[in-house]
Amino acid sequence: MEIQSLLAATPTLPPPRLRPTLKMVRPNVLCRWRDSENRALARKIILQWKQDRGFDQKNSDAACAALVQALSRKRMPHLAQELLLEMKSEGFLPGTSTLSALMLCYAGNGLIQQAQAIWEEIINSSFVPSIQIVSELFDAYGKMEQFDDVAKIVDQVSSRDFNLLPEVYSLAISCFGKGGQLELMENTLKKMVSRGYIIDSSTGNAFIRYYSIFGSLREMENAYGRLKRSRLLLEKEGIRAISFAYIKERKFYKLGEFLRDVGLARTNVGNLLWNLLLLSYAANFKMKSLQREFVRMVEAGFHPDLNTFNIRSLAFSRMSLLWDLHLSLEHMRHEQISPDLVTYGCFVDAYIDKGLGRNLNFALNKMNLDDSPLLLTDPFVFEVLGKGDFQSSSEAFLEFKSPREWNYRKLIAVYLKKQCRRDQIFWNY
Template identity: 70%
Template sequence: MEVIGSILSPLCPLGSPKPKHLRVRSQQNDSSNRALARKILRHWKQEVNQNTTTDCAALIQSLSRKNLPHVAQEIFLEMKSEGFPIDGSALSALMLCYADNNLFLEAQAIWDQILNSSFVPNIQIVSQLFDAYGRMGQFDEVIRILHQVSMRHSSLLPEIYLVALSFFGKQGQLEMMENTLRDMISRGFSIDSASANAFLMYYSIFGSLAEMETAYARLKRSRILIEEEGIRAVSLAYIKRKKFYSLGEFLRDVGLRRRNVGNLLWNLLLLSYAANFKMKSLQREFLRMVESGFNPDLTTFNIRSLAFSKMSLFWDLHVSLEHMKHEKVVPDLVTYGCVVDAYLDRRVGMNLDFALSKMNVHDSARVATDPVVFEVLGKGDFHSSSESFLEFKKWKNWTYRKLIATYLKKKCRSSQIFWNY
């Protein structure tokens, strides 16, 4: 068990002497809990010397983290009996202490006490209580709390509903999330843009494609704009199921000319063609992107470079690199990997120096490509190998030249081993 000093240390002022180490016996009972609580309280008074409810709540929270809910209860009762002013923060801390230690009957009793008192529940506390119930799968308790709040503190309902929607969504409880939304709307409350987009995200993660598309249609009817996180979530759902045609249709429906999400929509569209190596369509849509006034970014170029590299289209790859240079887009590890892998896969590594001559191989290595690209096209061999090199602490500044030299030695060694066998 942790010592009293470690419980009190966050509450003691800097420079104060450490309390003596008082250890807890493994077999806890009421008397030992009470005795330990009194010792902790005595040290707390001596060291902190601040009789405030804030300190009481902080002390209970510290005991909760040490898995000592019964000691926290005894301290709460001792402080109450000694006349310390106890408000909602101390009660809430004790309730969460019970809930976090799976003492839900005790937590429920404290919650009922808060509701029947003059204390107004704090939204953050309610959210933490939901999370505690969620860890044990007690979702019906969340519904019960919603009902209780609607009876006693109706002014809190709009915020509580949004917290409940987010809670059920994160837990994958889509039916409960739907029921909560219907109940919320029936009471005349509206859902905000952030929650509506989160609603769509939860369906993209936990629901079927049909359910996700229904949620998206509902979002459109409500005239709420789908934001970047929602676009990414829906796109990733299509990508994971390899529904690239549906992905393209979705992106066109959202509107490729939207400026507030940067190049995201165009990049995802290019990715949908690169996934099946539809090179003509990839080039056509790239030209449409430029004609529409969008400037290609690093991810845009790397989507094309990866496709060119895998298809061994050296001329197109070099033209793309020249275009990057013209647009002043700095290559990253993915770009270099496209060049290295293309030349080595076709066994023309002797020409690699020429290919890299127009690139600054002395730059520090970095990866700045949107990770969604790797969900579709994966990582090249040079990219994957270099990432493991970058984890070495021996060299803090890995340049592309160092990485390429190390990678070529590795390839040469593996080739020699192969031919020796």
């Protein structure tokens, strides 16, 4: 019998709860295996191991680590511990790979105290943990909201002055931020700066993102001000995060101020800044300002993309500006940009709302109705302007059948039939 067969014959236990308490030091689900059974199975595995590949210190550390990882996936940390004890009795001294695997096995299965004990054994020895191991450990602790233990690990690494300390600080900031622990994230950043380490762009932008998600607008704005003073460049994800925070609060004027402050002339983020600015005007249907900024965008040397056109088309459709819709479509064709489901929906909704359903072919003949439907518009657009009736109806159909089975012609035909029936039901009453 091979080792994998032995593992396959062992039942996989359910995962531990993600909100641990002190009682989770010995989870009930892990008590199904008695120590004697664990010990017997561990001996069988070692015996089979000797028969299969031999057993020596040089080659067994990586193989043992892989075996512990397999046991971790099967939710059997106690068996992993018994296996290690049996191997020690055979004269095997666990290396950094085996100890790291066992530590992550404990952490991933809710055995926090045991994981912490292995961690202290690692850092008190001559072993230096890799940054990948620290990252996985922080992820496991973060999922179980053991943020105090993460802070303790950072302090331990700091007291030993390992070379990986700057990266550990960055990982801790990310871990605290994902968990909404803004105070811990702030304190870690201050410690990092006090030790003379430079905040890189990735850490600074992550700091902004988490403040935009979990903090107030004022806290987010203060964090952005600090990023500017540090002369770090706000990257694409940071711009999106701050913009989304303003959009959630419907602060479109502040959104426009922020975008201008970042700099509309920046080309390394594509059309993102301009599209968000156009969206801030479309939100309140300030059509003259929308058109003026669109002209400025083109004059600045930026080429409109699908999001640019769909932001304008949605505003034109809601305001029933059919002529502007047609001009926008002509401009799209000139820029060689193919319309998506949102673009088609703008025309269908606008003509239906104006009671011009019979004239819809005038617009649709300029579009390829035999294309498979695609939705390529940035979700930010829907956060501000919502979805049109045709788009919402079509997405419901596409949930049940593959887009390859549909084309725009079929979707529009089904939608028009649905509208016709709805009108007939109305008049019957």
